[in-house]
Amino acid sequence: MSMASQESDAAMSPKLTGEILRQLRQAMRNCKYFPEPIQAYIIPSGDAHQSEYIAPCDCRREYICGFNGSAGTAIVTEQHAAMWTDGRYFLQAIQQMDNNWTLMKMGLKETLSQEDWLISVLPENSKVGVDPWIIAADQWKSMSKALTSAGHSLVAVQDNLIDVVWPDRPERPSTQLRTLGSEYAGISWQDKISTLRSKMTERKISWFVATALDEIAWLFNLRGADIEYNPVFFAYAIVGLDTIRLFVDVKRLSDPILREHLQLDSPSKPELSIQTFPYETVYSELQAICAALGPKDKVWICDKASCALTQVIPKAHRTLIPYTPLCLAKSVKNTTEIQGMKMAHIKDAVALCELFAWLEKEIPKGTVTEISAADKAEELRSQQKDFVGLSFPTISSVGPNGAIIHYRPLPETNRTLTQNEVYLIDSGAQYVDGTTDVTRTVHFGTPSAYEKECFTYVLKGHIAVSAAVFPNGTKGHLLDSFARAALWDSGLDYLHGTGHGVGCFLNVHEGPCGISYKTFADEPLEAGMIVSDEPGYYEDGSFGIRIENVVLVIPAKPKYNYRNRGSLTFEPLTLVPIQVKMMNTELLTEKELAWLNDYHRKCREVVGAELDRQGRKEALEWLVRETQPI
């Protein structure tokens, strides 16, 4: 059974929360957890590492209110229970929450912010509690400021009060760790430590605290399976100039291959000796480190790290950074990683060519649904070498479901694929050599002129970004409008960003780069970075269109070289044909046609060779037909 069809059973009936809320309110008054009663308790989504995807044991906001979308914050007071989420989830939240809860629709003018709502409902001089491990330091700061200015206070409650009232809370996962040799990682963890230390020395930093799970996995060339879709494991790391501390469930460290990889028993050099500690001891160990700091010692920590860990570091020694040196180093892929990502994308394209060839045959029988198509995609991917799992839940959507941007098929919404509706599939996988993420929008019959027109505008935007040439040092957000110009010209648009950073056998969403109008804080694009290029168009109640490739930032060689700055452009890593049937080719310029023919030629050559090698003849025929020059 695929990921896409799991978890769907009772998803749409509201959870009854009366008894849990009663218990939570009791805990809020119980001086065992905080010396004084607290009048409100905030339950953010997220874990102690500010992960985007979280493990079941961390789904506390879902436990308390029933709503299981990816974004939302619940707040419970003596009298009220309210939950804030954004427009993607209004309908789902209403269906999943019972009458004890008020849905706070973020993005609407009349909706109060969490701060303003608290101020409006709390009695004077209230205490608002939150688990300091779940709230990021910067969020703590702004919430605390707002509450203080209204005479209340934000207080850190060390025991998580949801855990207190959650009898059957799942264990924190502790899956087997996988070591990545240099044939996959390209750079040894020892060299990554050295590079980190040279950055620390350059900035006169004595200690670096790593809290993001993907950064720790990347640093030590290890992968886990603690969180679905993300090959990470629960850990912290604290790196000094001559010590390395790794905080992880120590039971995981018995594997001899792992011990050898980390050189736990015979470190090559003393400064590369890794001291291992239980996961839970990071707090006390960081306290001990901070107690011994010299007057000039500085400690680096990400400004998105948990409030709990951040506040251990005395202010005078704390240097907050928006992107850690690991985040920055990880984002620029090395030659081995790039090679791996290319290989992963070829295998992924093989699976998708097979899928589309299969769909063409099966759809007329009327037996293929959104869920079964997603399952088939997973099955075909799983046949490829070094497949580990999906990189996110497959978005497999027909007709009007395609207009729901974060749609995920459930039995009660599951539509059958036909020759009459547009089909959008956004999917990807984790392979040991790389991570994929690709969206194709196709029609198995005859698309309408309007569907073709919209598809062609989206394609023009996709090509405008993919073929863009821009100076070194350009931030991705400056390219976002290129993806929209053709849609804007016709009065259309899409309400999401155009691209996100992609990890290499790591999280499918990663910083510090991206292509979005929403941020100004992204880091400049650099050769070796990998992002997605995914403009779309969504006609509510009718159809959705998105064309997504993962693209690699590469040097460009334009005619001139202004101030020797150098130029960059993109090379598509995704090599899956874009359906010509969906295009109104009259709307394409010669340059766009040339890009498309060139792209399809590359799909045919590269993926064709692999399909041939794997003896997948029908898919090869499909590929050859779909990549004919136009």
Added chain:
Amino acid sequence: MSMASQESDAAMSPKLTGEILRQLRQAMRNCKYFPEPIQAYIIPSGDAHQSEYIAPCDCRREYICGFNGSAGTAIVTEQHAAMWTDGRYFLQAIQQMDNNWTLMKMGLKETLSQEDWLISVLPENSKVGVDPWIIAADQWKSMSKALTSAGHSLVAVQDNLIDVVWPDRPERPSTQLRTLGSEYAGISWQDKISTLRSKMTERKISWFVATALDEIAWLFNLRGADIEYNPVFFAYAIVGLDTIRLFVDVKRLSDPILREHLQLDSPSKPELSIQTFPYETVYSELQAICAALGPKDKVWICDKASCALTQVIPKAHRTLIPYTPLCLAKSVKNTTEIQGMKMAHIKDAVALCELFAWLEKEIPKGTVTEISAADKAEELRSQQKDFVGLSFPTISSVGPNGAIIHYRPLPETNRTLTQNEVYLIDSGAQYVDGTTDVTRTVHFGTPSAYEKECFTYVLKGHIAVSAAVFPNGTKGHLLDSFARAALWDSGLDYLHGTGHGVGCFLNVHEGPCGISYKTFADEPLEAGMIVSDEPGYYEDGSFGIRIENVVLVIPAKPKYNYRNRGSLTFEPLTLVPIQVKMMNTELLTEKELAWLNDYHRKCREVVGAELDRQGRKEALEWLVRETQPI
């Protein structure tokens, strides 16, 4: 003598500052000005209103160090004197400052920030002084934070220490005030006050403190000439829900027309009665207002207002805003203002057509220089109805001088216009009905293929912005890359923003909108806003290209209307031909050619009619020839 040729005499020989620095350091130790000696004194450029252009009495940074560029901050300690400016001004600053001064080149990696430099040179526990009227509240905050964290403190010195050592400091100007009737302003000041008060009521604000000179001029439909190029006057205003206080040199208020305009002697309603106060009493009057505030009263002030005035308002009552309601209201021009701006641009185009026709005749004689061309442009503009003055110093530059973005011709740099070099003229004027700002780049002989190529890329960028269609709510910075795409494609770029807001018979640069990659804080574009569209290309040592129109934001009517958001585009207000001879028309798309022909047709029709009416035949012939369809 034109503005362009004034002020040039000794501009490039360094000012000898030894004696002035000695006196300043004495004042820094003198307990008459501050109870304890101060170890450093900061001299920002700017006045108490954070004006971009400043009056001679406020040119304190120039007085102390000799450097007269528009941007720079000087800091004097017991041992050191350093001045920070950006890349536009490195050469000029080196030439204008003597050996007592160290130039701090902003934008270079190795250059210390003002904070870091102070921390590196100051003895422990130092006091750093600054005039709290000249430093903005947000700058004070960040400087104070950095100094405090290093054990120093930032202190407000009420007497300006430069004024103390400046014996012949000019008087603060107090020019005659001009009243604008509704035929120019479109909305009475009474109605503007009402709109402001309704915004205040909506946000539960009791008082609004206006400190920006252009906002005060706009609010009261008054204009002055206190600052060159900017028709403003020194004043403050404090508007309550039923009172209006205007702080201005009271000598200016004797004119009966002015008294009538402001209804000083017989206000129509008590809440529209303007109380006038001497300019200097704003501090004590605001103190008095703040002393009488109720517990819930809030005072609005811009976060860029002076630290001195901002800190008068107790924190609990202070509401800082990035853009004031006046700034926002002023930026959306009303029908009368739009009509006036159109008229001003037609008159301005008449003057420029005449200029170009005259230049064509005169240049072969070898007698026209950058300065004389600028003078001629001013002379021709001054013949137009309601001409008041220039809106900024004319940039008139030949060949390599054109590559200096903020060039202003001086006798020692003055080049002769020839048929062999590219000529760039960026100029504008204040008319009672509107403000203009236009740049044209022309060749009077045969441009090289490379010059034409670069010009054409710039033109493509200009058209891409001007013809862009974008959804309501789009911020201008999202359009910036459209202006660069053609240059980027060839490895070229320009290192300035693409556009700025333009006032209506007000400052040629105004917020809150613009088109620049540099900001994320601009307000969304709205129909009625007016901005410039001015991409460029600069080949150091060789030539400069810029094509600038002032454009009006207007509703667009594309084919579709996604989510009923509505769309916007631009209408050029500037109507001066763009030289076809400079174009490589093969590089233009059909859409670009159509835009150009349409633009030229409009120039011919609208400006041609006015040239005809004014009987300016040679210019009319020139216009007709230069606007032939291609």
